Amino acid sequence: MRIDLHAHSNASDGTDTPAELVAAAVGAGLDVVALTDHDTVAGHTEAADAVHALPAGTRLTLVPGAELSCVAGDISMHLLAYLFDPAEPAFAAERELVRTDRFRRGRAVVERCRELGADISWEQVRRIAGEGSVGRPHIASALVEAGVVASVSDAFTADWLANGGRADVRKHETDPVTAVRLVRAAGGVPVFAHPGAVKRGRTVSDQVVADLAAAGLAALEVDHIDHDEPTRAHLRGLAAELGLLTTGSSDYHGSRKTVRLGEHTTDPQVYEALVDQATGAKPIGG
Numbered sequence: 001m002r003i004d005l006h007a008h009s010n011a012s013d014g015t016d017t018p019a020e021l022v023a024a025a026v027g028a029g030l031d032v033v034a035l036t037d038h039d040t041v042a043g044h045t046e047a048a049d050a051v052h053a054l055p056a057g058t059r060l061t062l063v064p065g066a067e068l069s070c071v072a073g074d075i076s077m078h079l080l081a082y083l084f085d086p087a088e089p090a091f092a093a094e095r096e097l098v099r100t101d102r103f104r105r106g107r108a109v110v111e112r113c114r115e116l117g118a119d120i121s122w123e124q125v126r127r128i129a130g131e132g133s134v135g136r137p138h139i140a141s142a143l144v145e146a147g148v149v150a151s152v153s154d155a156f157t158a159d160w161l162a163n164g165g166r167a168d169v170r171k172h173e174t175d176p177v178t179a180v181r182l183v184r185a186a187g188g189v190p191v192f193a194h195p196g197a198v199k200r201g202r203t204v205s206d207q208v209v210a211d212l213a214a215a216g217l218a219a220l221e222v223d224h225i226d227h228d229e230p231t232r233a234h235l236r237g238l239a240a241e242l243g244l245l246t247t248g249s250s251d252y253h254g255s256r257k258t259v260r261l262g263e264h265t266t267d268p269q270v271y272e273a274l275v276d277q278a279t280g281a282k283p284i285g286g
Contacts, residue, residue: 008037012043018050030261039068054285062085064284066080071174081191098171192212213244249264
């Protein structure tokens, strides 16, 4: 089985619609794909409908999820949440709070970019985002359109959009221990996304990971494009020490990033162990 547990649609900052993501997953030869848009479940229904509409004999399982914006001290981090009840009130309210503040933060980041000499506009960023919630990748795309940087990844440096960069503006982010507990209370399974992605900014200490494990964290996302081999080895050792599972995922964003669906995958036994922990929702199709 080929299992990719981290992918985005245009419900947040990907370029594929949820239905297009499902089709791309089939084309990539995946057996399982997780839709994990940032702080939203807006793409779940369309993706589920697309799975149900697949031709007979086409086998693809959809794992509904989300990627949550968190902050530990002053370090931003992301938490993947799988198979939670999207209607559970406390977790739904927190996701709404984060989404609402994304809008304020997006406008402020655009204004910072303009002050730094970038000829971009809020209207341009909204056009790029379409129906999705505005995120930094949309602003990065605007910077590419304006010729300020050569690629989206080039925008995520200290000169522009990286955490703590010249154009960075803090947004509301959930305390990660609180986030883990919210996900568990909603019947979901929490996994720490790309915990060693130093190219994105500072990363949290092993002690923070231990605190998350004590709160109910299920796994670390180890095999990821932003992790080199020494980082992966360290994370595998840390996961073993803390009794956590390890996953692998593409963190696919469509054409906004160069990573391909299925570029990194999760072991089928790990996937089954994660599903067994979920009580809020079930995988769809397959």
